[in-house]
Amino acid sequence: MGELTPKERVLRLLRKEPIDTMPFFSGMGMVVMPGIEKVGCKFAQIHTDASRMAMSAIWSSRLMGFDCVVIPYDMTMESEAVGNEISLYENSEDILYPTIPHKKWKTMEEVEIPKDIMERGRLPLLPKAIKIIKEEAPELPIGCWQLGPFTQAGQMLELDMILKAVFKEKKKVEELLDKLTDMIIELGKWLQASGCDYITLREPGVAADLLSPRTFKELIQPRLTRILDAWKSPKLLHICGQTDPLITMMAECHADGLTVDIKNNIKESRKKLGPDVLLMGNVDTYKITCDPSTTVEQAVEHIKWIIDNGVDAVMPGCDLWPAIVFENMKACVDTTHEYGRRPSPAVGRL
Amino acid sequence: MTTKEELLKQLKEGVINYNEEQVKEAASKAIELGYPALEMIMDGLAAGMEVVGELYERNEYFVPEVLMCADALYAGLDILRPHVPKQESGVVAQVVIGSVQGDVHDIGKNLVKMMFDVAGWQVHDLGRDVPLEKFVEEQLRTDAEVVAMSAMMTTTMLGMKKVIKMIKEKNPNVAIMLGGAPVTKDVAKLFGADGYAESAGNAVQEAIKMIARLREMQQTKAAN
Ligand code: B12
Numbered sequence: 001m002g003e004l005t006p007k008e009r010v011l012r013l014l015r016k017e018p019i020d021t022m023p024f025f026s027g028m029g030m031v032v033m034p035g036i037e038k039v040g041c042k043f044a045q046i047h048t049d050a051s052r053m054a055m056s057a058i059w060s061s062r063l064m065g066f067d068c069v070v071i072p073y074d075m076t077m078e079s080e081a082v083g084n085e086i087s088l089y090e091n092s093e094d095i096l097y098p099t100i101p102h103k104k105w106k107t108m109e110e111v112e113i114p115k116d117i118m119e120r121g122r123l124p125l126l127p128k129a130i131k132i133i134k135e136e137a138p139e140l141p142i143g144c145w146q147l148g149p150f151t152q153a154g155q156m157l158e159l160d161m162i163l164k165a166v167f168k169e170k171k172k173v174e175e176l177l178d179k180l181t182d183m184i185i186e187l188g189k190w191l192q193a194s195g196c197d198y199i200t201l202r203e204p205g206v207a208a209d210l211l212s213p214r215t216f217k218e219l220i221q222p223r224l225t226r227i228l229d230a231w232k233s234p235k236l237l238h239i240c241g242q243t244d245p246l247i248t249m250m251a252e253c254h255a256d257g258l259t260v261d262i263k264n265n266i267k268e269s270r271k272k273l274g275p276d277v278l279l280m281g282n283v284d285t286y287k288i289t290c291d292p293s294t295t296v297e298q299a300v301e302h303i304k305w306i307i308d309n310g311v312d313a314v315m316p317g318c319d320l321w322p323a324i325v326f327e328n329m330k331a332c333v334d335t336t337h338e339y340g341r342r343p344s345p346a347v348g349r350l
Numbered sequence: 351m352t353t354k355e356e357l358l359k360q361l362k363e364g365v366i367n368y369n370e371e372q373v374k375e376a377a378s379k380a381i382e383l384g385y386p387a388l389e390m391i392m393d394g395l396a397a398g399m400e401v402v403g404e405l406y407e408r409n410e411y412f413v414p415e416v417l418m419c420a421d422a423l424y425a426g427l428d429i430l431r432p433h434v435p436k437q438e439s440g441v442v443a444q445v446v447i448g449s450v451q452g453d454v455h456d457i458g459k460n461l462v463k464m465m466f467d468v469a470g471w472q473v474h475d476l477g478r479d480v481p482l483e484k485f486v487e488e489q490l491r492t493d494a495e496v497v498a499m500s501a502m503m504t505t506t507m508l509g510m511k512k513v514i515k516m517i518k519e520k521n522p523n524v525a526i527m528l529g530g531a532p533v534t535k536d537v538a539k540l541f542g543a544d545g546y547a548e549s550a551g552n553a554v555q556e557a558i559k560m561i562a563r564l565r566e567m568q569q570t571k572a573a574n
Contacts, residue, residue, distance in 0.1 A: 087479065089451075089452060092451070092452070094452065094505055094506075094508060094509065095505045096451070096452035096505070096506070097452070099452070099454045099479055100454075101479060159457070160417060160457065160460070163413055163414040163417055163457075164414055164417050164418050164421070166414045167368075167414055167415070167418060168418070208409075208412075209413075210412060210413045211412055211413070211414065212409075212412045215412070215414075286504045286532065290504060321504055321505070323505065
């Protein structure tokens with residue numbers, strides 16, 4: 001299908017250059033169970049080994065036709081690297097993402113990010129996995145991501161405490177967010193230097209179902225902008241949850257493209273943003289890709305509806321939930337490629 | 351002398367404006383003056399939380415505000431609760447609550463827990479990322495009438511089904527209630543749960559209804 005490789009397609013799209021057809025890709029996890037099974041291991045084992053991480057990503061893309069690979073899969077790498085233990089749930093048969101059961105820091109003042117964080121915990125796996133993917137699948141663009149400072153704060157300390165401190169100890173929260181902003185800038189630059197092709201800043205903990213748009217503007221937006229300014233292109237900004245009240249502020253953060261989930265009204269967002277902003281989303285990552293009662297026809301309709309609403313690329317609204325229904329997932333990707341031959345608002349066609 | 355009405359108002363507004371100090375002062379004053387503690391809890395603290403719930407629904411309050419209001423409420427509860435006479439409080443019932451294994455989302459669960467606390471239940475909070483067997487063990491240990499589970503993710507939600515099966519095998523008289531964003535009334539029913547509530551606001555009422563239903567069923571069974 002098409003004249004471009006997935007890598008050319010995605011990188012051209014991110015520069016708003018004409019492409020052959022719309023890509024199906026993401027800034028967040030795209031690993032699915034059939035890909036993991038190909039590698040011959042369990043979900044819990046793809047987080048701790050560079051080769052398994054790389055190969056499960058590649059197989060997921062190849063089997064499904066995704067236009068990218070994205071690593072890593074879990075949100076605990078940085079918190080682990082500063083000295084927290086993680087739970088991997090190696091004995092569970094279910095798909096359980098790694099978590100941090102206890103946090104060593106109790107107060108915001110204690111937080112201190114080691115200069116050599118890239119050499120700690122599982123972070124050194126990432127450059128290795130990138131290298132493997134480049135060799136094994138040069139046709140696929142590699143996406144990496146960093147959590148935004150607020151969400152990352154909730155991985156380093158108790159989120160409850162930080163949420164309350166937003167009002168009660170604003171100054172301390174700002175200092176904490178600044179420290180994490182510096183860390184995120186450095187880690188992003190390091191991932192780019194290690195060879196990732198695009199990077200996504202994802203800040204799910206600040207959607208308007210958690211924080212007020214006013215707090216977003218005061219506390220979050222300046223820091224997201226500082227991070228994105230420090231990274232080179234291509235760079236994306238993703239927020240999941242209720243983003244309708246945030247979308248114009250998101251567009252002021254200097255990302256090359258914005259990505260949102262199913263709670264966003266894409267049609268309205270497109271109106272607010274105009275045709276020039278790269279806007280991507282917003283596949284329902286449970287109802288459409290995982291729910292066994294959803295039919296292939298419904299999956300196809302969902303994708304057409306998203307494209308008609310005015311996206312420039314179809315993207316899952318969050319990490320793909322790995323236990324996909326094979327036919328429905330495949331239908332989502334194929335429909336994007338077939339139905340996406342017409343130009344989208346911000347990107348023309350060859 | 352401060353009237354009861356004035357103190358009720360201070361408690362209520364203290365919760366709404368997340369003013370912990372005001373709530374503590376008013377609660378201590380109420381005890382000093384011998385006003386009924388249960389009434390202060392229900393018509394003061396709980397009434398305030400009800401307004402907070404409305405402000406949240408209307409997007410005037412967001413999660414940080416609600417959490418601060420909850421702190422103010424607990425500050426008052428800690429002072430008033432020991433003064434509620436045993437027979438009056440009639441400790442409504444016991445509930446075991448937690449977020450299921452693999453799930454560290456607990457903000458919603460904590461709000462539900464607070465509602466049970468306010469309503470005078472004895473709450474056994476297992477926290478988050480709770481191993482599935484732990485729910486069963488804790489229920490057996492405490493003989494709680496209700497087990498309430500929270501899940502925010504589609505897969506962790508599946509763990510609930512296993513817990514329901516394990517508990518019902520050992521003890522069919524326990525009422526099990528589910529909640530969390532991916533859970534719906536249909537899912538709860540499909541998993542074999544006895545109840546479901548969409549938000550913290552109606553969790554307690556639903557729990558009481560559930561127990562009543564189960565008792566009724568037992569009685570008809572016993573009669574036959
Ligand atoms: C905050 C948050 C986090 C925080 C959690 C911190 C914490 N201490 O809770 C952090 C950053 C750690 C996190 C991590 C992850 N998250 Co998260 N997170 C959220 C977020 C943004 C908000 C959830 C929240 O607190 N809402 C506010 C509370 C008040 O609402 P609530 O929880 O729904 O609770 C109410 C009701 O549901 C009900 N209720 C809740 N429990 C119960 C129980 C009973 C018995 C009853 C009666 C009622 C009831 O009453 C509550 C009050 O009214 C949501 C997205 C969103 N906007 O909803 C994603 C979301 C839940 N996360 C998601 C995911 C995928 C993850 C990760 C897997 C990401 C990753 N790749 O690692 C990890 C997994 C961590 C883990 N293993 O648990 C997905 C889940 C998708 C799915 N359907 O499966 C969501 C929906 C985001 C998305 N758009 O995809 N997350």
